[in-house]
Amino acid sequence: MHKIFKIIAAVLSLFGIISLVRIIAAGDEAMETGEKAGLFEPMAWTAYIILGLVVLFVLVFVLQNLFTNTASLKSTLIGVGAFAAVLIIAYVISGGDTMAYKNGDEMATSGESHMVGAGLIAFYVLLAIAAISMIFAGVKKVINK
The missing domain is CATH 1.10.287 (Helix Hairpins)
Known part of the structure; x- marks a missing residue:
């Protein structure tokens, strides 16, 4: 092969x-x-x-x-579930926007605005989680030396 x-x-x-x-x-x-x-x-x-x-x-x-490897399946499903939870929470928190935005030559719908807001919130939440994880891992590594 x-x-x-x-x-x-x-x-x-x-x-x-x-x-x-x-x-x-x-x-x-x-x-x-x-x-x-x-x-x-x-x-x-x-x-x-x-x-x-x-x-x-x-x-x-x-x-x-x-x-x-069933142990990795369990941890993968937990990770996918957590990611899905972040996306769902971001969608619920994002209320959309009442302003009218241009999307090319057309106006963006409120649903499109809602999805963009949810994407931004999810990005910020995942960015914060990644930053906190890196800081925690660095501090833990320094303490264990």
Whole structure:
């Protein structure tokens, strides 16, 4: 299996390098005028394929590890539940906004405003939790030395 992955990685890397060389050889002027705009497509597809493979392998190996190790499954579910709780609390706290905001050429709805507010609150709460955790870990490490 490892040999197959190495061969796939080598082929995709070679294809990406060839695409990059073709783009560089065409020059900036040809790219800006759109004369050689088709050269970007193979590079983009290579990136999409690599991203898809990485996401697939991460999901497969994470799920495999979760179901073979029940202790990690329990802690993962606790973490996912805590994250979901933060998101739900942020949504409930966010009351939306009565002001009218432009979203491109259209006006943003109150639901969109509510979701943006919830996202901001969730971001701030998670940022505070991360900062407190880092400070706590640093202090604990200094005390234990």
